[in-house]
Amino acid sequence: MAPAKNKNNGYYRLLTRKMILTIIIVSFTPMILVSSFILYQFRISYHEKLQAHLKELVLKQKQNIDSFLKEKLGDIRFLAETFCCEELSDESFLQDRLEMLQQEFGPVFVDLGVVNERGIQVAYAGPFRLGKAIYADADWFKQAMISKYFISDVFLGLRGLPHFIVTVRDNWKGELWILRATIDFVAFNTLVQNIRIGETGFAYILNREGELQTKPFFDLTPRKKPYRDFLKIKEDDPQKVHMIEKKDESGKKNIYVAAFLKNGDWLLVYQQNARDAYLDLNRAIGIAIIIVLLGAFGIIFTAVILSKRMVNRIVMADEEKDMMNKQIIETGKLASVGKLAAGIAHEINNPVAIMVEEAGWIKDLLEDEEFRESENLDEFERALKQIKTQGQRCKEITHKLLSFARKTDSRIQETEINDVIDEIVALSEQRAKYGKISIHTDFQKDLPSTYLAQSEMQQVLLNLINNAIDAMENEGGTLDISTRLDSDAIVIQVADDGPGIPESNLPRIFEPFFTTKPVGKGTGLGLSICYGIIQKMGGEITVDSIVDSGTTFRIRLPVKGPPER
Amino acid sequence: MSKHADKQIKLLLVDDEKGFVDVIAKRMSKRNIDVTKAYSGTEALKALRMTDFDVAVLDLKMEDMDGIEILKLFKKIVPDLPVIMLTGHGSEAAARDGIKFGAFDYLTKPCDFEELIVKIKEAYQHQI
Numbered sequence: 029m030a031p032a033k034n035k036n037n038g039y040y041r042l043l044t045r046k047m048i049l050t051i052i053i054v055s056f057t058p059m060i061l062v063s064s065f066i067l068y069q070f071r072i073s074y075h076e077k078l079q080a081h082l083k084e085l086v087l088k089q090k091q092n093i094d095s096f097l098k099e100k101l102g103d104i105r106f107l108a109e110t111f112c113c114e115e116l117s118d119e120s121f122l123q124d125r126l127e128m129l130q131q132e133f134g135p136v137f138v139d140l141g142v143v144n145e146r147g148i149q150v151a152y153a154g155p156f157r158l159g160k161a162i163y164a165d166a167d168w169f170k171q172a173m174i175s176k177y178f179i180s181d182v183f184l185g186l187r188g189l190p191h192f193i194v195t196v197r198d199n200w201k202g203e204l205w206i207l208r209a210t211i212d213f214v215a216f217n218t219l220v221q222n223i224r225i226g227e228t229g230f231a232y233i234l235n236r237e238g239e240l241q242t243k244p245f246f247d248l249t250p251r252k253k254p255y256r257d258f259l260k261i262k263e264d265d266p267q268k269v270h271m272i273e274k275k276d277e278s279g280k281k282n283i284y285v286a287a288f289l290k291n292g293d294w295l296l297v298y299q300q301n302a303r304d305a306y307l308d309l310n311r312a313i314g315i316a317i318i319i320v321l322l323g324a325f326g327i328i329f330t331a332v333i334l335s336k337r338m339v340n341r342i343v344m345a346d347e348e349k350d351m352m353n354k355q356i357i358e359t360g361k362l363a364s365v366g367k368l369a370a371g372i373a374h375e376i377n378n379p380v381a382i383m384v385e386e387a388g389w390i391k392d393l394l395e396d397e398e399f400r401e402s403e404n405l406d407e408f409e410r411a412l413k414q415i416k417t418q419g420q421r422c423k424e425i426t427h428k429l430l431s432f433a434r435k436t437d438s439r440i441q442e443t444e445i446n447d448v449i450d451e452i453v454a455l456s457e458q459r460a461k462y463g464k465i466s467i468h469t470d471f472q473k474d475l476p477s478t479y480l481a482q483s484e485m486q487q488v489l490l491n492l493i494n495n496a497i498d499a500m501e502n503e504g505g506t507l508d509i510s511t512r513l514d515s516d517a518i519v520i521q522v523a524d525d526g527p528g529i530p531e532s533n534l535p536r537i538f539e540p541f542f543t544t545k546p547v548g549k550g551t552g553l554g555l556s557i558c559y560g561i562i563q564k565m566g567g568e569i570t571v572d573s574i575v576d577s578g579t580t581f582r583i584r585l586p587v588k589g590p591p592e593r
Numbered sequence: 594m595s596k597h598a599d600k601q602i603k604l605l606l607v608d609d610e611k612g613f614v615d616v617i618a619k620r621m622s623k624r625n626i627d628v629t630k631a632y633s634g635t636e637a638l639k640a641l642r643m644t645d646f647d648v649a650v651l652d653l654k655m656e657d658m659d660g661i662e663i664l665k666l667f668k669k670i671v672p673d674l675p676v677i678m679l680t681g682h683g684s685e686a687a688a689r690d691g692i693k694f695g696a697f698d699y700l701t702k703p704c705d706f707e708e709l710i711v712k713i714k715e716a717y718q719h720q721i
Contacts, residue, residue, distance in 0.1 A: 378702075381610075381702060382613050385617055385620065386616050388620055388706050419703070
């Protein structure tokens with residue numbers, strides 16, 4: 029039975045909405061809280077781990093580079109301290125030393141040179157023609173003369189190639205001299221350039237002026253923020269690694285990790301795009317969000333379907349309850365009418381009996397001699413007979429009413445279907461007569477009795493007969509009611525030759541609240557109640573109708589024995 | 594049925610519907626039945642103690658006493674008295690109870706007068 033559209037639609041819509049909302053809130057709240065908490069914790073620990081990893085990496089690289097520089101400086105110091113200025117000023121000797129170093133450490137040392145305190149290179153060993161070169165004005169020379177050991181920044185110098193030098197200053201016969209070695213820029217650069225993580229992670233070295241000391245993997249402008257912020261840092265702890273996250277000029281967020289090298293002269297910077305660095309984290313968060321969204325979609329879908337289904341069931345249960353209530357009311361009405369009728373019948377019986385007996389008394393008296401000769405004797409006798417006949421008629425009517433009333437009992441009892449129909453027909457005959465409708469009955473005589481609630485059967489038959497009379501009232505017609513036994517079932521057929529039911533209405537006539545009668549005339553419950561009653565009895569009710577030809581209702585009732593107690 | 598053919602039957606008619614009792618009594622006396630009228634159970638019991646009756650007709654539905662109770666008392670006072678009960682239509686169950694307690698037969702109201710006469714005569718014959 030399809031849920032009926034009635035005034036309660038708003039209530040059910042609200043109920044559906046409330047159920048959906050409740051299911052969604054109850055399911056979403058823990059899901060969102062738990063997922064957010066886990067994601068938040070995961071994000072924090074991932075950040076911490078990544079930062080620790082990057083700091084560790086930079087620290088390690090810083091130590092690598094520092095030890096590289098120290099090593100090279102150590103090598104040169106060893107030369108300067110082992111050999112005197114005179115020995116080293118011998119270019120072939122110097123060449124031998126260079127070759128020895130190159131054999132030992134590879135092509136890291138490009139050349140060696142001995143420079144006197146006036147800045148003139150007195151001896152040179154290497155691939156360039158730099159013998160007798162004058163460095164008196166070179167920055168590195170000035171600084172090398174101040175400190176005993178010195179590592180320069182990267183510069184182009186006389187050779188026009190980027191390089192840096194390591195110098196050791198010493199004293200020879202009261203005069204200062206310098207042993208200098210050029211470190212291969214490529215070898216040094218490779219040390220730093222090899223630091224690569226992800227797609228955007230790379231490292232480079234800046235000096236205090238913000239000049240690049242290595243060739244970075246990607247182009248950058250070191251004099252701009254945030255490099256300047258690093259350069260402002262005054263080194264306190266050489267082991268300290270600084271880390272910041274900042275947006276660069278293009279608006280991309282970058283992670284910068286930096287550590288000072290070479291006693292604070294240089295800054296090793298590792299830089300990576302934050303998105304690249306947190307790629308795995310973001311991917312995990314992305315997947316989590318997709319899962320949560322899918323879950324949310326699933327919850328919403330389930331909530332909607334579940335709520336709709338539940339509300340549909342509630343609608344159906346409410347309708348059933350409604351129908352049962354109506355049925356109880358109808359049955360109650362019928363029982364009240366029955367009781368009333370029985371009371372009236374009893375009350376009428378006595379006066380009718382007295383009237384008939386008084387007429388009988390007159391008839392007795394008329395038999396006396398004195399009245400035998402009366403000229404109106406025939407007329408008296410006719411009148412008395414008529415009184416007796418009409419009295420008998422009254423008796424029959426009251427009997428029918430009493431039989432009907434007796435059956436307004438809703439208990440299941442042994443019932444003769446033919447008798448029930450007879451009584452209902454008798455009660456409906458008067459109304460039928462007014463509508464020029466003749467009722468014909470054709471009962472199978474030997475129908476078995478069956479156990480059912482007679483009041484319910486009366487209600488069904490009264491409904492069908494009343495509907496038929498309603499339909500034929502204007503034009504008149506014939507109502508045929510028949511019974512027959514078909515295998516194990518009693519078939520009751522109520523057929524009229526009225527206007528019929530349009531085909532479009534036929535499938536809906538057993539639906540509750542469906543009516544074609546004018547407003548106020550029908551509740552639309554009659555046939556649905558009949559349907560409910562017959563279903564409850566384990567039978568079925570069907571309808572055939574042809575417009576302008578008539579309607580036939582067929583009830584099939586199983587023959588039942590007494591109910592088990 | 595000739596009204597003088599048999600011995601006069603002494604009948605006790607008990608019904609609280611006065612009009613009905615009166616007319617029936619009149620019609621019966623015309624048929625050689627001596628009717629004593631009682632309009633209540635109490636009156637009926639009083640009459641029963643004073644006179645011997647051949648047959649009693651008893652309405653089961655009266656205001657002062659339940660018909661079955663009166664029947665039981667009748668049977669206590671005069672166990673051999675045949676009692677014909679009058680019941681309303683649909684109260685046949687009560688009438689069947691009456692048969693169990695010794696009533697002769699029953700008729701449903703409103704009954705046909707001639708039928709009642711036949712029943713009374715049957716009861717009278719039975720009593721003899």
